[in-house]
Amino acid sequence: MEAGLLALVGATFLLAGFVKGVIGLGLPSISLALLTATLGLQPAIALMLVPSLATNLLQGLTGGHLRGVLRRIWPFLLCATATIWFGAMALTRIDPAVLSGLLGLLLVAYAAVGLGRLQITLSAKLEPFAGIVFGTTNGLLSGMTGSFTVPGVLYLQASGLERDQLIQAMGLLFSLSTLGLAVALGGQNLLRADLGALSAAALLPALLGMELGRRLRHRLSEAVFRRVFLLALLGLGLYLAGRNLL
Template sequence: MLEPLTLLLIAVTFLIAGGVKGVIGMGMPTVSLALLAATLGLQPAMALLLVPTIVTNVWQALVGGQLLAIVCRLWPFLVTSVVAVWPGVMVLARVESRWLSLLLGVLIVGYALLNLGMARMVLPVRHERGAGVGCGVTNGLLTGMTGSSVFPGVAYLQALGLPRDQLIQSMGILFTACTLSLGLAMGGENLLTGELLGLSTLALAPALVGMRMGQRLRRRLSETSFRRAFFLGLLAMGSYLVLRALGG
């Protein structure tokens, strides 16, 4: 049984992560991973994010009216992302978590720097499918090893030049599918215990409360300023994970 302080940490983490998602529409898995991996360890952090991430992204995947069109266009990327999660989890089960925490920190730092620099790639249509397969395999492997589905998946979707609503729905589809695959793969490798799954289910409540609070705050805050503060925070958390892993 976890100590009350640990339970409080989990609740506060998902309250914050849900709040971030409520304001800018993304960031829950990344924030929860960064905070929990630094305190509880990478594998428990990955298990805890499963239920809140799936539930809060299902609506994002279904709402928008473009589900069929998106799946028909992006199926090579989506399928390879989902399938590649499984060998990634096999690595997770066999490699010392310190090195995978280091990898997660590097991914978070890179993701933060990419967004702070406002760098945007543009992918020609003729290269879309081939690049999708390569990005899908890479994204799935990294999701299985670290729990993070943002890189290079989100960068690939942004490079397609999708309209904002389609981009948000596409990210919801990607995160939902990859997280479902992650949960199944972790269960297959005996990395997902009943206790962790129960805690993940309980974490849904503060995540939803945080989302609601974030949605209310969105009307009062400058989204541009908040996004910048968010990615600066991610840069600090990712750097901490890197230094912590290198420090042994």
């Protein structure tokens, strides 16, 4: 069982890292979906922490736009991080099957938005208020499911950030959310030492996968690969939602 668990975790983060290496995102979503389907939601969230933080922290801190991005979206980031604690309370109070089903629905929504290329635009007047609303919602859902993407990424895309700013903003969101989630899991006594050690060990296959993805990026069609990624995420989301809610 221990050898099988190591193989499962290693293969999952190798694949998730490869996806991130090719298209620049997807490691938390892929790893969370696959591990929730096989191990359950709470272990999946804990195992994701170290690889997610390490692979997104550099993305959030580099790029040359840190000060400008923080000045613009700090209310959103603050709300998205602070409210994770309250969302994580659900992990010990709500049936894990219900939360796993909710994760499935969030993955379906994320994939559907990407496949449909849905775009919304926020005016400068609405942006600060929307940041508080979207950030609070994102934080609560992150604490309940471990998913950082919905509706946070949609808000960042709607804010009209330039491509490099958007990539850095997503890195900041994912890094701060991972830190907030680690604190919240520790406060709920859900961050076991064995899962923490395994999460740290999962960093190596995640980095190897990212490097492999980067090397093969120029040989693959990013548009086609992104579509395959979203379709796979849609299928995993439908599976999690159907298995746990129906």
